[in-house]
Amino acid sequence: MSDAELVVRSTRVITPEGTRAAAVAVAGGKITAVLPYDAQVPSGARFEDFGDDVLLPGLVDTHVHVNDPGRTHWEGFWTATRAAAAGGITTLIDMPLNSLPPTTTVDNLRTKQQVAATKAHMDVGFWGGALPDNVKDLRPLHDAGVFGFKAFLSPSGVDEFPHLDQDQLALSLAEIAGFDGLLIVHAEDPHHLEAAPQHGGPKYADFLASRPRDAEDTAIAGLIAQAKRLNARVHVLHLSSSDALPLIAAAKAEGVRITVETCPHYLTLTAEEVPDGASEFKCCPPIRESANQDLLWQALADGTIDCVVTDHSPSTADLKTDDFATAWGGISGLQLSLAAVWTEARKRGHDLTDVVRWMSSRTARLAGLDQKGAIEAGRDADFAVLAPDETFTVDPAALQHRNRVTAYAGKTLSGVVKSTWLRGERIVLDGEFTEPRGQLLVRKP
Numbered sequence: 001m002s003d004a005e006l007v008v009r010s011t012r013v014i015t016p017e018g019t020r021a022a023a024v025a026v027a028g029g030k031i032t033a034v035l036p037y038d039a040q041v042p043s044g045a046r047f048e049d050f051g052d053d054v055l056l057p058g059l060v061d062t063h064v065h066v067n068d069p070g071r072t073h074w075e076g077f078w079t080a081t082r083a084a085a086a087g088g089i090t091t092l093i094d095m096p097l098n099s100l101p102p103t104t105t106v107d108n109l110r111t112k113q114q115v116a117a118t119k120a121h122m123d124v125g126f127w128g129g130a131l132p133d134n135v136k137d138l139r140p141l142h143d144a145g146v147f148g149f150k151a152f153l154s155p156s157g158v159d160e161f162p163h164l165d166q167d168q169l170a171l172s173l174a175e176i177a178g179f180d181g182l183l184i185v186h187a188e189d190p191h192h193l194e195a196a197p198q199h200g201g202p203k204y205a206d207f208l209a210s211r212p213r214d215a216e217d218t219a220i221a222g223l224i225a226q227a228k229r230l231n232a233r234v235h236v237l238h239l240s241s242s243d244a245l246p247l248i249a250a251a252k253a254e255g256v257r258i259t260v261e262t263c264p265h266y267l268t269l270t271a272e273e274v275p276d277g278a279s280e281f282k283c284c285p286p287i288r289e290s291a292n293q294d295l296l297w298q299a300l301a302d303g304t305i306d307c308v309v310t311d312h313s314p315s316t317a318d319l320k321t322d323d324f325a326t327a328w329g330g331i332s333g334l335q336l337s338l339a340a341v342w343t344e345a346r347k348r349g350h351d352l353t354d355v356v357r358w359m360s361s362r363t364a365r366l367a368g369l370d371q372k373g374a375i376e377a378g379r380d381a382d383f384a385v386l387a388p389d390e391t392f393t394v395d396p397a398a399l400q401h402r403n404r405v406t407a408y409a410g411k412t413l414s415g416v417v418k419s420t421w422l423r424g425e426r427i428v429l430d431g432e433f434t435e436p437r438g439q440l441l442v443r444k445p
């Protein structure tokens with residue numbers, strides 16, 4: 001404690017051992033000790049007392065489409081990281097597509113890193129992409145520090161990022177398994193999608209029918225089989241179909257190296273409430289019915305689903321037309337993810353330790369970020385200070401996203417982020433931001 005440069009204190013600090021009153025000592029951007037609440041503060045150290053507001057580890061969002069460079073008018077590192085910081089997120093990992101170029105070669109990775117370096121308000125890492133023609137690039141990207149590789153099993157929505165068929169999936173996964181990398185997968189089977197009714201138009205029921213659960217279920221079953229055959233590490237992105245949960249639970253019980261995420265919109269929004277023509281609710285796979293949502297929450301509680309991430313996938317407002325077939329599919333959620341999940345979690349009997357597990361510690365573990373995701377000695381001093389009982393009504397004009405289209409407009413949410421801290425420095429206080437001080441992260445060898 002004597003070398004502490006900063007001491008922060010709260011009556012409610014969420015640690016790996018649970019929630020307790022504590023003082024947290026920080027030096028050199030790292031947590032040096034978690035001490036009793038009334039520990040003496042060394043002379044010369046900065047001191048912040050958060051009272052009864054909850055001190056959380058900064059959230060780690062491993063599924064974000066920043067779109068920078070190339071589609072920066074959709075989003076960008078400056079706006080995305082401000083929105084994330086406003087929502088208590090201190091680390092994000094950028095998806096390899098929707099930017100131009102996509103992160104599918106080392107040269108393209110360097111381009112993205114150069115763009116992010118001066119704009120990031122928080123720490124940023126990068127996923128690589130697995131395409132039909134870039135197997136040769138996977139190991140170099142791994143060696144350059146990407147955290148893993150994203151693949152689509154059905155069309156991605158952008159021409160420069162084609163999906164893998166089953167033979168191409170096998171080749172890419174074999175290559176990635178050879179260096180024990182991680183493949184993260186958009187799992188929808190294209191044949192089931194092609195066979196589903198495709199009516200188009202403004203009716204959400206028609207859009208939902210066009211993205212059936214069996215498309216997810218079939219793709220996940222095939223991925224499990226490939227992972228089992230190769231003893232490969234795989235991760236299912238944005239699970240929405242509860243019908244796939246028994247497959248996943250059985251695979252985990254059998255020792256298949258599989259993890260699974262879901263998203264705030266699947267946990268907090270339901271098909272029954274989506275108005276016709278409201279394509280701000282469109283995402284793929286889609287928001288499903290309330291009974292399906294109940295089973296996703298149950299799977300989070302029992303560990304079948306590992307973590308919760310935003311899949312922040314913005315676009316300009318003009319692409320959100322009232323035709324669900326042609327509108328851009330993606331939900332912007334960076335700034336609101338913590339509040340949205342906490343609002344629903346508390347209704348279902350969960351506490352903030354659960355939310356931290358799903359949105360910080362397990363996402364950090366997924367990416368191998370052992371310096372993130374917990375308030376304990378040796379970790380980065382990344383914090384969010386939350387007033388969990390305060391509420392706010394979502395006003396799109398108050399969001400930091402470049403395009404303020406949101407499925408949460410008008411909703412009243414619980415949990416107000418008072419401040420966000422990165423390596424012991426406050427980066428947001430009551431909506432006011434410092435200059436960017438984020439670092440670029442690479443996977444540890």
